[in-house]
Amino acid sequence: MSTSTFDKLQDRFDPHAAQGMDDVFQFHFSDDGSLYLVVKDGTLSIGEGEHDDPSVSLSMSSDTLKGIMNGEINGMTAFMTGKLKATGNVMLATKLTSLFPNR
Numbered sequence: 001m002s003t004s005t006f007d008k009l010q011d012r013f014d015p016h017a018a019q020g021m022d023d024v025f026q027f028h029f030s031d032d033g034s035l036y037l038v039v040k041d042g043t044l045s046i047g048e049g050e051h052d053d054p055s056v057s058l059s060m061s062s063d064t065l066k067g068i069m070n071g072e073i074n075g076m077t078a079f080m081t082g083k084l085k086a087t088g089n090v091m092l093a094t095k096l097t098s099l100f101p102n103r
Helices: 003-012 062-069 075-080 090-099
Strands: 022-029 033-040 043-048 056-060 085-088
Touching (some): 003 043, 022 062, 022 090, 056 062, 056 090, 062 075, 075 090, 085 090
Parallel strands (some): 022 056
Antiparallel strands (some): 022 033, 033 043
8 A cells, every 4th residue: 555545544534433442454455465454542543564453354456445435336335246355343344434534
């Protein structure tokens, strides 16, 4: 993932939507390595690579994530059609659009 993508995630992050959360979102990109997001009590930190204990792991292409985040791709449709694979607490994935609203 490029630095600009990290910056966009930081810019779009809504700390109010993350109040009371303590979760790790692991992303595995078929075309761009791995990164993880640590969301804890209204804060966001981003790390490259693999986290030791993610709450949910999501596998997809970077284009699929971009489409989901900008509203061009429905996350549930991506999951049902195999463009997005999830393991762990899959319901957490549904919170991504509220944590990173399209502004």
